[in-house]
Structures are given as structure tokens and as C-alpha cells.
Amino acid sequence: AQSVSQHNHHVILSEAASLELGCNYSYGGTVNLFWYVQYPGQHLQLLLKYFSGDPLVKGIKGFEAEFIKSKFSFNLRKPSVQWSDTAEYFCAVNADRGSTLGRLYFGRGTQLTVWP
């Protein structure tokens, strides 16, 4: 079965600091990778996605992520965070093909708190 690990449970930063949230997955086949954000009291919104091609993907709100296949990682980055980035961030993976098609496996989430 696939699994997703997010190493940081809670990250606290000051505004303008740089952000990197770690995500590792375990699956032997081809995967699709996602980062979702959940602002307080709201639904999950897609930040960015990777299906194939350039391993450095850019998403909304200045976020980017890099897929490193050899490390089974898909870390999320932002050069300068803002107070409005305070939210819960979820890494998710699904198999590109096969019997588990469509089944999204989520990490346990990282709560990001940004102080003004």
C-alpha cells in the first residue's frame, strides 16, 4: 500500500522567512503528486500538482515543489511567506495506473503558522 510522510507536524515562521515542507512517499510505481492547502474552516484547495515532465512545478500563491524520484520526495517551498499563508498543508499521492487508480493517499498534514 502507498503511504505518505510529512515530517513536520507544526512549523512556525515569521513573515518573509523561507519555507520548505518535507513530503516523502512509498510506492514502487509511477505516481501523481499533489499539495493541498486548507485554510482555517475551509475546504482543501489544490496548490500544485505533478504528473510528469519538469520535476520543478510551480503552483498558486508563489508556491513551488520539486519531485526527486530517487528520494521519493516532493517538498513544498516558498521563498517568502506571508501571514495569509497560515494554514494546514497536505501532501497527497495517487498511483498513475492500476487497481488503486484515483485513490488519494494523504500525509497527516503540516500546520504552518506565520507571525506578522
Next chain:
Amino acid sequence: DTAVSQTPKYLVTQMGNDKSIKCEQNLGHDTMYWYKQDSKKFLKIMFSYNNKELIINETVPNRFSPKSPDKAHLNLHINSLELGDSAVYFCASSQRLGTRSYEQYFGPGTRLTVT
């Protein structure tokens, strides 16, 4: 225009009751999902329908029964509610193209509280 909508947003009910949550998507997607988010914010898939056919059925008590009347709607009925059913339930939808499944779009969630 709400892409994926759910009703109700909040649901407070007593143990033993039966309740339903409705979901509708206007994205033209052919696949819909139900997820449960527990108190620690962990998200786990419960069910998925593709073109009204059940394709994912995780280990969920059979008190939970999904129904998809058409591609745009997926409802979740819960019988004999228990305290442990308290959670936020999210509906999502995506498009399948051949053997590939694309990103999922989530609804606003239904916060179910069982007292």
C-alpha cells in the same frame, strides 16, 4: 459558481439517528469521492464512484452507504450514528481519462457532530 457543493455544512444529531449528506459537482467530472477527516485532520478515502459505478470501497462500517443517482451527484447516508462518526466529511470529484485519474477538487465539507 461553486464547483463542488455539499449540504448541509453542519449537522448535529444524536446517537442512533440516520442522516444523509448530499454532494453535487458542476465540473463535468465523471468520478466522485467521499473522504473523512478526523479530529487530528487526517484525511482518509471512504468511497469512490465512476460514472455511477462504485470503484473504491474502503474498510468502512456498512452503516455508511453511498448512492450516486448520476455523474454529478454523490450522497452519503449514515445509519445508526455513533459518537465515533463525528468528523468532517468531504466530497471530491475528478476526471478520469482512459487509465489516468486527474486532480481532485474538494467540496466545503460537512461537519458532523454526534451527541
